[in-house]
Amino acid sequence: xxxxYIVVYEVDKVLELRALTKHYPNHHALKGxxxxxxxxxxxxxxxxxxxxxxxxxxLIGGFEEPTSGEITLAGxxxxxxxxxxxxxxxxxxxxALFPHLTVAQNVAFGLxxxxxxxxxxxxxxxxxxxxxxxLSGKEARKPNQISGGERxxxxxxxxxxxxxxxxxxxxxxxxxxxxLRKQMRQELKSLQRRVGIAFLFITHDQEEAxxxxxxxxxxxxxxxxxxxxxxxxxxEPTSRFVAEFLGEVNWVNGAGIRPEAIxxxxxxxxxxxxxxxxxxxxxxxxxxxxxxAARLPNGANCTAQLPLNxxxxxxxEPVHLWWDASDELRVSA
Amino acid sequence: xKHLRAAFLAPGVAVMAILFFAPLLIVLAYSLLTxxxxxxxxPPWTGESYARVFDPLYGEILxxxxxxxxxxxxxxxxLGFPLALYIARAARHKGLLLNLVMLPFWTSFLIRTYAxxxxxxxxxxxxxxxxxxxxxxxxxxxxxxxxxxILGLVYGYLPFMVLPLYATLEKLDPYLLDAAADLGAxxxxxxxxxxxPLAKPxxxxxxxxxxxxxLGAYLTPDLMGGGKTxxxxxxxxxxxxxxxxxPFGAAVSLVLMVLVLVVTRALMRRTxxxx
Ligand SMILES: Nc1ncnc2c1ncn2[C@@H]1O[C@H](COP(=O)(O)OP(=O)(O)OP(=O)(O)O)[C@@H](O)[C@H]1O
Ligand SMILES: [Mg+2]
Numbered sequence: 001x002x003x004x005y006i007v008v009y010e011v012d013k014v015l016e017l018r019a020l021t022k023h024y025p026n027h028h029a030l031k032g033x034x035x036x037x038x039x040x041x042x043x044x045x046x047x048x049x050x051x052x053x054x055x056x057x058x059l060i061g062g063f064e065e066p067t068s069g070e071i072t073l074a075g076x077x078x079x080x081x082x083x084x085x086x087x088x089x090x091x092x093x094x095x096a097l098f099p100h101l102t103v104a105q106n107v108a109f110g111l112x113x114x115x116x117x118x119x120x121x122x123x124x125x126x127x128x129x130x131x132x133x134x135l136s137g138k139e140a141r142k143p144n145q146i147s148g149g150e151r152x153x154x155x156x157x158x159x160x161x162x163x164x165x166x167x168x169x170x171x172x173x174x175x176x177x178x179x180l181r182k183q184m185r186q187e188l189k190s191l192q193r194r195v196g197i198a199f200l201f202i203t204h205d206q207e208e209a210x211x212x213x214x215x216x217x218x219x220x221x222x223x224x225x226x227x228x229x230x231x232x233x234x235x236e237p238t239s240r241f242v243a244e245f246l247g248e249v250n251w252v253n254g255a256g257i258r259p260e261a262i263x264x265x266x267x268x269x270x271x272x273x274x275x276x277x278x279x280x281x282x283x284x285x286x287x288x289x290x291x292x293a294a295r296l297p298n299g300a301n302c303t304a305q306l307p308l309n310x311x312x313x314x315x316x317e318p319v320h321l322w323w324d325a326s327d328e329l330r331v332s333a
Numbered sequence: 334x335k336h337l338r339a340a341f342l343a344p345g346v347a348v349m350a351i352l353f354f355a356p357l358l359i360v361l362a363y364s365l366l367t368x369x370x371x372x373x374x375x376p377p378w379t380g381e382s383y384a385r386v387f388d389p390l391y392g393e394i395l396x397x398x399x400x401x402x403x404x405x406x407x408x409x410x411x412l413g414f415p416l417a418l419y420i421a422r423a424a425r426h427k428g429l430l431l432n433l434v435m436l437p438f439w440t441s442f443l444i445r446t447y448a449x450x451x452x453x454x455x456x457x458x459x460x461x462x463x464x465x466x467x468x469x470x471x472x473x474x475x476x477x478x479x480x481x482x483i484l485g486l487v488y489g490y491l492p493f494m495v496l497p498l499y500a501t502l503e504k505l506d507p508y509l510l511d512a513a514a515d516l517g518a519x520x521x522x523x524x525x526x527x528x529x530p531l532a533k534p535x536x537x538x539x540x541x542x543x544x545x546x547x548l549g550a551y552l553t554p555d556l557m558g559g560g561k562t563x564x565x566x567x568x569x570x571x572x573x574x575x576x577x578x579x580p581f582g583a584a585v586s587l588v589l590m591v592l593v594l595v596v597t598r599a600l601m602r603r604t605x606x607x608x
Pocket of ligand 2: 053054055170
């Protein structure tokens with residue numbers, strides 16, 4: 001249904017940030033960040049707490065003005081435009097549903113007072129949007145009469161129904177319990193594919209970012225460390241920070257190796273692979289895999305992720321840990 | 334547990350019984366007796382005073398009281414809402430601003446009303462200034478009329494509107510305002526569609542806190558109305574003093590009370606529906 005509203009921009013970049021900075025009196029929240037989203041892209045912004053993710057979204061939404069730098073939306077600079085004039089829409093972390101309005105009225109809010117939008121159009125589009133997020137039948141409920149997952153969907157429908165050029169999502173899944181979170185993750189992805197609107201998705205959960213995104217930008221202390229496809233970032237991080245943020249890494253003699261790239265055996269494999277000797281310190285059974293931790297001669301710990309039947313080692317047993325040189329992460333810093 | 338609860342309740346109940354219900358019963362009794370020749374009340378029991386309350390002459394005074402109190406309340410709301418919203422959304426100095434709102438309470442209402450009279454009377458500050466600047470030739474009739482009474486009431490009761498409004502607006506989730514703007518609502522639309530509906534409990538509380546004392550106001554209409562604009566409060570006072578008709582004065586007070594109860598109930602019910 002939304003497909004018919006998609007506009008193909010002459011400019012391929014539906015949203016572009018150029019050297020954006022934001023200084024608060026005692027804090028440089030953003031120190032010059034640049035990235036762009038293409039039409040229909042699922043772009044994630046990840047990073048630890050306080051790194052400036054929300055600040056970035058608030059600048060794009062128009063709730064705050066940047067100290068310097070430029071934001072363009074579909075090729076047009078948005079500097080000075082108030083939030084209600086910007087064609088982006090935000091799904092807030094706590095959803096910010098209007099408590100005095102019903103589900104249907106919440107979704108209709110952004111469609112009212114628009115030129116040329118009749119009552120029946122509003123009704124139809126609200127109906128379609130609610131169907132899209134599988135909330136048909138709950139139109140008359142108030143936000144406090146629906147579940148957390150349903151509230152999240154109302155927030156999505158409310159923002160999508162106004163057909164933003166970009167949908168901004170500030171940790172939309174973080175208020176949900178882990179199981180629902182995984183389910184909503186899938187729904188979010190398929191929803192994004194169907195509506196074809198570019199999503200700028202904030203999270204500090206690396207699994208969420210890796211599984212959902214077309215591209216990811218990793219932020220650290222107000223700067224972007226690296227931008228790339230999930231696989232690129234995971235396998236070819238350019239910095240130690242990115243390598244560690246997106247997954248576990250063992251640092252052995254300056255090289256980074258992911259636990260799942262490490263094999264463990266009693267004898268030295270002598271097959272040309274890199275290897276290091278260690279003593280089994282713990283093994284944790286996790287169902288589908290087992291985590292084995294070994295202590296290396298230099299005192300460091302090294303973890304390996306072994307398949308279900310691959311772990312037959314005793315605690316205290318001397319073992320060899322080995323990996324392909326090609327699996328090593330080559331980071332500069 | 335039960336004893337403890339009784340122990341906690343007893344003082345309050347006793348105070349209410351002695352200081353509120355007992356006098357109320359006395360007023361009720363007075364209203365049903367006959368007037369004495371030199372004030373006071375004498376038998377026999379009669380409902381005649383109540384019949385007179387609805388006499389057109391007095392009915393008009395009651396009607397005027399409701400009207401003046403209503404207009405004053407509406408003005409307080411119109412002035413108080415933006416003020417309360419501003420203070421609630423202010424980034425800094427909230428405490429200072431609230432204290433400024435309450436500052437007038439530091440001096441007696443009587444003195445502040447006299448101050449207004451000095452400002453407004455024919456030889457007052459405003460008129461003498463306008464006269465000396467030759468803006469006007471005759472003093473403007475600023476005092477001793479209905480407008481002056483409403484001004485005095487609005488001035489006196491505005492803080493009672495601002496404080497409950499502030500309390501509700503202060504609790505308003507600021508993200509709701511962001512969300513409304515995000516969905517394309519200009520600031521005025523956001524206030525009208527989001528802030529006002531969510532501030533209704535505070536608006537109702539503020540309106541009650543202003544309307545009730547305004548309806549029974551005595552000092553302001555007496556001083557600033559100059560005897561011309563008589564409200565129900567002045568009527569009651571009159572009956573107990575110059576007119577020496579205690580039963581009638583008591584009857585008017587009780588009718589006024591019932592009026593207030595009716596308005597309160599209606600407003601309360603509306604709020605419950607909204608919540
Ligand atoms: N109004 C402000 N005044 C001063 N500093 C601020 C202000 N808003 C944010 N900051 C600071 O800017 C930094 C970035 O904040 P931001 O909210 O963007 O972080 P975030 O990446 O969204 O973190 P989280 O994952 O915890 O939500 C923080 O250190 C924060 O303290
Ligand atoms: Mg944040």
